[in-house]
Amino acid sequence: MIVKYGGNAMKSLELRRAVAGEIAALRQQQAVVVVHGGGPVIERELQRRSLESTFLEGLRVTSPDAMDVIEMALCKLNKELSQDVGQAVGLMGRDSQLLLGELLGDAWGRVGQVTRVNTALLHSLLAAGLTPVVGCVAVAPDGEALNVNADMAAGAVAGALQQDIVFLTDVDGVYRAYPDPDSRAAQLSRSEVEQGIAQGWIAGGMIPKVRSALYALDAGAPSAVIASGMTAGTLALAAAGEAGTRLVP
Numbered sequence: 154m155i156v157k158y159g160g161n162a163m164k165s166l167e168l169r170r171a172v173a174g175e176i177a178a179l180r181q182q183q184a185v186v187v188v189h190g191g192g193p194v195i196e197r198e199l200q201r202r203s204l205e206s207t208f209l210e211g212l213r214v215t216s217p218d219a220m221d222v223i224e225m226a227l228c229k230l231n232k233e234l235s236q237d238v239g240q241a242v243g244l245m246g247r248d249s250q251l252l253l254g255e256l257l258g259d260a261w262g263r264v265g266q267v268t269r270v271n272t273a274l275l276h277s278l279l280a281a282g283l284t285p286v287v288g289c290v291a292v293a294p295d296g297e298a299l300n301v302n303a304d305m306a307a308g309a310v311a312g313a314l315q316q317d318i319v320f321l322t323d324v325d326g327v328y329r330a331y332p333d334p335d336s337r338a339a340q341l342s343r344s345e346v347e348q349g350i351a352q353g354w355i356a357g358g359m360i361p362k363v364r365s366a367l368y369a370l371d372a373g374a375p376s377a378v379i380a381s382g383m384t385a386g387t388l389a390l391a392a393a394g395e396a397g398t399r400l401v402p
C-alpha cells in the first residue's frame with residue numbers, strides 16, 4: 154500500500170512520530186511505500202529567505218531559486234521521516250531516476266508531473282525488508298529538479314505499482330460542507346468530485362488530492378482513500394476501508 158503523508162499532518166514532532174509509528178505498525182500487515190510532502194516546512198524555509206509564493210490551481214509557482222530551497226527542505230525532511238519510520242530508506246526522484254518527470258507548463262516554472270516511476274527500485278527495497286520513503290521532487294530528462302505536488306507524486310506511485318493508496322491529511326476526509334466534520338462523505342464518485350470542484354465545496358489543497366486519487370484509480374490502483382493523519386488509529390482503519398472518504402471511479 155502507498156501512504157501519502159501530507160505536511161499538514163506533521164506540524165509537530167509528536168504528531169510526526171505518532172504517524173510514523175502507525176506506518177511502522179501497518180508494515181507488519183503489508184508492504185508500505187511512503188510518499189511525502191511538506192508544504193508548511195517549504196513555506197517556512199522560503200519565507201526565511203524572503204521568497205514569497207503564489208499558487209496556481211493549488212500548485213506552487215516555483216522559480217529556480219525557490220526550487221533550490223524546496224529541494225533542500227524536502228531532502229532534510231525526507232531523512233527525518235525515514236529515521237522516524239525505521240527500517241526505511243529515504244529517497245528523492247533523483248535517486249536512480251525514481252521519479253522521472255516533465256515540466257507542467259510555463260506558468261508554473263519548475264513545477265512538474267511524474268511521467269515514470271522506477272518501480273524496480275521500490276520492489277528491491279521492499280524485498281530487502283526496507284520501507285521506501287519518497288520525497289516529492291522529480292528529475293527532468295535534462296537532470297534538473299522538478300517540484301511535484303506530493304498528492305500527484307503519490308498518485309503516480311500508486312498507479313505505477315498498481316496498489317492501494319491512503320492520503321493522510323489534516324481532515325477526516327472530504328466534507329460536503331467544509332469545515333463541518335459531520336458532513337464527511339464516506340464515498341465519492343468521479344462525477345461528485347467534479348461537481349464538488351465546480352460548486353466550490355472541494356477547494357484548495359483538496360483539489361489535487363481528489364484528482365490524484367482518481368488518477369491513481371485510472372492507472373490501476375485498486376482503491377484510494379483520503380483520511381486523517383491527526384487521530385490515532387485512523388491509518389489502519391482507512392487501510393481497511395473503515396475511515397475517511399473512499400474515491401470510486
Ligand SMILES: Nc1ncnc2c1ncn2[C@@H]1O[C@H](COP(=O)(O)OP(=O)(O)O)[C@@H](O)[C@H]1O
Nearest residue numbers: 159160161322324327328331354355356358359
Ligand atoms: N470539501 C473539503 N473537505 C475537507 N477539506 C477541504 C475541503 N475543501 C478544501 N479542504 C482543505 O483541504 C485541506 C487539505 O489539503 P492540504 O492542505 O493540501 O493538505 P496536505 O498537506 O495534507 O496535502 C484541508 O485542511 C482543508 O483546508
Ligand SMILES: CC(=O)N[C@@H](CCC(=O)OP(=O)(O)O)C(=O)O
Nearest residue numbers: 159160190191192212213302303
Ligand atoms: C507543485 C507544488 O505545489 N508542490 C508542493 C510540494 C509539497 C507538497 O505537496 O506538500 P503537501 O503534501 O504538504 O501539500 C509545494 O511546493 O508545496
